[in-house]
Amino acid sequence: MQSPTYETLIYTRYAGYVEIRFNRPHRLNAVIEQFYTEFLDALETAEADSDTRAVMLTGEGRAFCVGADMKEHGAGERSQFQRRQYLQLGNDVCEAIFRLKKPVIAAINGYALGAGAEMACSCDFILMAESAKIGFPEVSIGTCVGGGVTQFLPRLVGLAKARELIFTGIKIDGTEAARIGLATRAVPDAALAEAAAEFVAKLVTKAPVSMQLVKKLLNNASYADLDAQLQHELDGVFMCTTTKDWQEGVDAFAEKRSPEFKGH
Template identity: 60%
Template sequence: MYETVTFSVADGIAQIRFNRPLRLNAVTQQLYDELGEALVEAERDVEVRVVLLTGAGRAFCVGADLKEHKAGRTPYDRRQYLQGEQLLCKRLLQLKKPVVSAVNGYALGAGAEIALASDFIVMSRTAQIGLPEISIGNFLGGGVTWLLPRLVGLAKARELVFLGERIGGEEATRIGLANRVFDDDVFIESALQFCRQLTAKAPRSMQLAKEQLNFAAEATLDAALRAELEGMTFVSTTRDWQEGVDAFAEKRAPIFRGD
């Protein structure tokens, strides 16, 4: 179905892999379009509990394909292309299922912004992530000016953006940008194991938690409390809630089915 990404589902995990390895998975309009379609497919599939994004070859994604930028686009075409990333990152933030970006190699520019719009970032030991836009006279996209200060604080966000320096997995984890760092030789399996931990959780509860954690900062305390009350009331009507109660009483691991 796709030319610039691959899509597969196994054990409740939809694995979407950027598939332009000869260009280090640099983004094109086609990649944005196909990635968006793959995310819709993953969201619709009731068997999918978690989405894993990663890259084929030596990189996660090195940002915009500059060769495509030189292809004589009109100003309108250029704006449509730039808006494609905005819409994609918004879709990642609003997806009803958790998204894990497994950063192998480089995640730069738009690649870093896609990773930041995910719910979790795991990095290989030798991977690097960075936002070089200011250094090349460009500007940031994908909601990173909204996301980055929330993750690492305003002072560190300014440093990462203004200096455009690449940081490794250890540093990214230390400052709260990434969640885990894994050795290169076991990276994908470790990333999948991280995803498997998420597939064992209650899907409806995770969906509500994602919505609230991502956007509650825009609300008042009273609004957050009301949303939490509605969420607790709703999940208490589900079979998964009863399964959680039963499993706790029976001292076993719950088996959630998403209903």
């Protein structure tokens, strides 16, 4: 399958996963409407590709994404309706990341601010360079956070820390983000690309159906009481037993070898 081409993204297929690289380095990967529409298409493409078992997001150049491109917004004329439609696209992207049936990893190589931080919080895993910075400057510039941050961030770091990060707009580095649970881990700057590739390589060896079910269970856990969650887990276990991958896992364990999952 041929990789799609975009103006604001670089879409690259690797063994078992796709890298979606934000590609507006001249603006530190600040987001514009075209970025959002292309990103939604890229996520849909990755979802539909049976050979893709995980998605990695990162940024070209010195930043992951510094939020909205204020220069472009200031130069354009938008009606109130068009402004609302643009803002909806930002929410749509974060929701698409969150609901993607495959794990999504953010490899944050520089600044992740505003919309960049929102997209990162929507991911299943965040790997950060130690010197990278993440922050939510919205309140400081008279706007509001979006993309589900007020739900995702407290689940990651707790309500008190989420309040501090959002109300003050402070930027924290990768080391601090990992310490408080916002980032999965922080690595030396020069090692980020290799560490992210190694992390994704581990994920793509896992059973795709199992990962899809577990992601949904984890994401929805805060909405269900224990009885409901136990039932959902039971249904998930039973679903896995209907797959060939389940039998492959049993056989591989008995034969003391690594399983080779096919995704069905």
